Amino acid sequence: MSMLKGFHKGDIRPFLVEGQQVGLIKSDVLKQLVKYPEVFCIRDCEQTKQGLVELNPAFRDYNERTEQLEKVLRNLRSEELFPALQGWRDEYFEVKSDHRALLKMERAATPLFGVRKYGVDINGYVRHPTQGLCIWLQQRSNTKETWPGKWDNMVGGGLSVGFGIKETAIKEAAEEASIPSDLVKNLVSAGCVSFFFESRQGLFPNTEYVFDLELPLDFVPHNADGEVQAFELLPAKECVERVFTPDFKTTSAPVVIDFLIRHGHITADDVVDFTQIVELLHVPLQSLYIYKTRLEQIQKQQKQQQQQQEKLPNDESNCNCGSLPIKPLENGHKKAA
Amino acid sequence: MSMLKGFHKGDIRPFLVEGQQVGLIKSDVLKQLVKYPEVFCIRDCEQTKQGLVELNPAFRDYNERTEQLEKVLRNLRSEELFPALQGWRDEYFEVKSDHRALLKMERAATPLFGVRKYGVDINGYVRHPTQGLCIWLQQRSNTKETWPGKWDNMVGGGLSVGFGIKETAIKEAAEEASIPSDLVKNLVSAGCVSFFFESRQGLFPNTEYVFDLELPLDFVPHNADGEVQAFELLPAKECVERVFTPDFKTTSAPVVIDFLIRHGHITADDVVDFTQIVELLHVPLQSLYIYKTRLEQIQKQQKQQQQQQEKLPNDESNCNCGSLPIKPLENGHKKAA
Structure with missing residues (x-):
């Protein structure tokens, strides 16, 4: 089974709308989106160190987000770059996060944005x-x-x-x-x-x-x-x-x-x-759409570390394993529930 | 639900027997195992960069592995460090990998080694x-x-x-x-x-x-x-x-x-x-016991990269996204199937 192929290649990044992760974007799609800097902000998150694709947060509302995205999609379709867009149906799919509707997107385009x-x-x-x-x-x-x-x-x-x-x-x-x-x-x-x-x-x-x-x-x-x-x-x-x-x-x-x-x-x-x-x-799948959760965890950890440093400036007596070469596991772990 | 708690804290590392990952070890257990260097090798894997706990690979067979581990377990039990060992049952659990029996372990001890x-x-x-x-x-x-x-x-x-x-x-x-x-x-x-x-x-x-x-x-x-x-x-x-x-x-x-x-x-x-x-x-759970799979993937990638470098020493023309800040996703992704 070819499920989840590509997840170890590091070529997929979260797609954010209004700070919420609503999708996943592969590098072939990214290569095209980078040509529309007025619609997509492509950047690294300072805290999670992840590469991100963000729909321009300056767009005011549902309608503006929908129209701006659709303009790009119609362009990509006319350039015939993606087989998915040749199946254009004039049918919308509503992209939501936490039950809030953020924009609607042509159904044929959803696989390009890895929308659930x-x-x-x-x-x-x-x-x-x-x-x-x-x-x-x-x-x-x-x-x-x-x-x-x-x-x-x-x-x-x-x-x-x-x-x-x-x-x-x-x-x-x-x-x-x-x-x-x-x-x-x-x-x-x-x-x-x-x-x-x-x-x-x-x-x-x-x-x-x-x-x-x-x-x-x-x-x-x-x-x-x-x-x-x-x-x-x-x-x-x-x-x-x-x-x-x-x-x-x-x-x-x-x-x-x-x-x-x-x-x-x-x-x-x-x-x-x-x-x-x-x-x-x-x-x-839940664990593939957790950019915001992860960001909040990191921020919380940083705050706790800061508080601890303020309390115990030179006291490491509660840790006996400083000399052990303990490193975090880096692969394939599901988020804490 | 407190399931999977601790997986983002980086305090759990694979436990290997004969190069096969058979368990997961938390830092409280690690702190004790480090006192038995003749039984456990605690090291970082050069390739996966993971911290590992390995049963001494010099042990010859099923019986020697079982006896050496049991000696440590009886010591830990007498020191009353772990509540799990107070439930000692004189009942064995067979630790296997790929249907091959590697050793047997007192049942009460299996949670300390994170054995499936x-x-x-x-x-x-x-x-x-x-x-x-x-x-x-x-x-x-x-x-x-x-x-x-x-x-x-x-x-x-x-x-x-x-x-x-x-x-x-x-x-x-x-x-x-x-x-x-x-x-x-x-x-x-x-x-x-x-x-x-x-x-x-x-x-x-x-x-x-x-x-x-x-x-x-x-x-x-x-x-x-x-x-x-x-x-x-x-x-x-x-x-x-x-x-x-x-x-x-x-x-x-x-x-x-x-x-x-x-x-x-x-x-x-x-x-x-x-x-x-x-x-x-x-x-x-499968994705928590993939040390060997991951090691093999990394080795394969390194080999491919080496072969590619030999073929295309200065040619990067097949990559248009060199200037994009693309970084791999690092969190919670299940292994490719």
């Missing part, structure tokens, strides 16, 4: 009298912009402004698979998976809220919005095989793998790397 | 006709060495050498709750939770393999080994409340929270910090 995305997925399943647990999969339409013709979960979709999470799942269940309300009432919230996928399009730090839906034997989903070309009911065992093939949409595989694990069809006794697989379904 | 531990847990539940989903909890005996009198999962236990994961769950189900084989056959593997707990006893980087077991309405568990003082069947809603109280064993709470999430009793629409909670149930 959220979606919902429904695992539709049947308890078959002879075949056991079976799972409904959809095959995506060949005309879809992304992942055409690939196998996918029965139902999935992005979260939109103003809709609740379960509400979105119910809406998508009707649009994508024509699931009637008397069946969708059995929807069970079952957690979430988080993963970090990187491709030519950019960065995909995604969290999918997961629902399970047991369906009656005689129900057959059919598509209502033209985005699906087929549905197939697959025994769990065959599903385990298909989900690891290139015919399956890479960014949907974690949801199906999580389902198969939760229902006992991928187990620790069968798979050597079981705990590593489970860890990869729950990448701590 | 593995266990199994069974969520016993009932689908009650009027109360809905109900969960069986056990109250630990008041005479238990650890967490006496606290509420806990119906069944739980550590993995032992030579036993499979499901096999251990079945054995514990009989010993702790007298669950007969015709009921235990319905056991469903449901994944694992990983967490990092720190207390006065030391470090607990634990992974629990989780099983769900639906039980009939009329079954009542009873204890067979004297380690449980009571069992109680609790409606899911009350369980959500109890699991967050101090009456619940802290290191068992993640298993119950995971169960409640998977069965739709803690949902993303109800809880603001839902994704953070799920992340905390799946702390990427």
Whole structure:
């Protein structure tokens, strides 16, 4: 799995809007943004020593931030530098931090800025009298912009402004698979998976809220919005095989793998790397967006050190390990919770 | 939650046996180990720049490593420096890396060396006709060495050498709750939770393999080994409340929270910090034990750089961003997968 590729290369830096980290920017994107110094401030943080990309803090409000950013995006699109922008949809994604809306951004551009995305997925399943647990999969339409013709979960979709999470799942269940309300009432919230996928399009730090839906034997989903070309009911065992093939949409595989694990069809006794697989379904994305938390920690530490120095100018008697070569660990540690 | 506390303080270093990282050592333990230079080599790795604690690589085999370490542990115990060692059980834990047994260590000492531990847990539940989903909890005996009198999962236990994961769950189900084989056959593997707990006893980087077991309405568990003082069947809603109280064993709470999430009793629409909670149930412990992987990465990078320098002695034309102040991110990033 190529998840989190690039994180040891030191070529990704936080993207800040109004002092809040809302994204991650790779060096290929940075190389272009540096040409718009009136929109992006590219600097090192004095305290965290991190390189940062900051949307000009002089912009007054949501609208000015949105317009200024969009001007740059339209330029980059016309220069045809990024494949992601060739999928321009005239659809906005709202960039928020701590539930406060900061600006809206063309959806196709979000992978360039490594903005966290959220979606919902429904695992539709049947308890078959002879075949056991079976799972409904959809095959995506060949005309879809992304992942055409690939196998996918029965139902999935992005979260939109103003809709609740379960509400979105119910809406998508009707649009994508024509699931009637008397069946969708059995929807069970079952957690979430988080993963970090990187491709030519950019960065995909995604969290999918997961629902399970047991369906009656005689129900057959059919598509209502033209985005699906087929549905197939697959025994769990065959599903385990298909989900690891290139015919399956890479960014949907974690949801199906999580389902198969939760229902006992991928187990620790069968798979050597079981705990590593489970860890990869729950990448701590939170820890990639902590610029502000880290800054506050450093400031707090500095203040404490200052206070301590004032109290104990020459007294180091409470430390016996001064002569030991203790150095901080520098790699891969999740933030304190 | 105090999980992962201390990771930003730089006071924890890898513990290596035969070049493999098998643990993590805090500075309070380090201060004692430094007194046994014939057993522990305390040094900085030239390449990763990390401080390391290494079991003397001159020890020839499993037995010599075990004996030399045990001598130190018995000394530390008699000095009464660590509360963990006062719970000495004369029970061994086998320390392995890549499925190779390196040494065995008194179980009570494992938190001092931050050795990863593995266990199994069974969520016993009932689908009650009027109360809905109900969960069986056990109250630990008041005479238990650890967490006496606290509420806990119906069944739980550590993995032992030579036993499979499901096999251990079945054995514990009989010993702790007298669950007969015709009921235990319905056991469903449901994944694992990983967490990092720190207390006065030391470090607990634990992974629990989780099983769900639906039980009939009329079954009542009873204890067979004297380690449980009571069992109680609790409606899911009350369980959500109890699991967050101090009456619940802290290191068992993640298993119950995971169960409640998977069965739709803690949902993303109800809880603001839902994704953070799920992340905390799946702390990427793997990324804390990667000294060797990191060393190999650095060596590979150095080799590549060397090869590149030989090829392109003065040619930097393929890099346009030399003038940008790009610095690597330094915090909290999970290793590439």
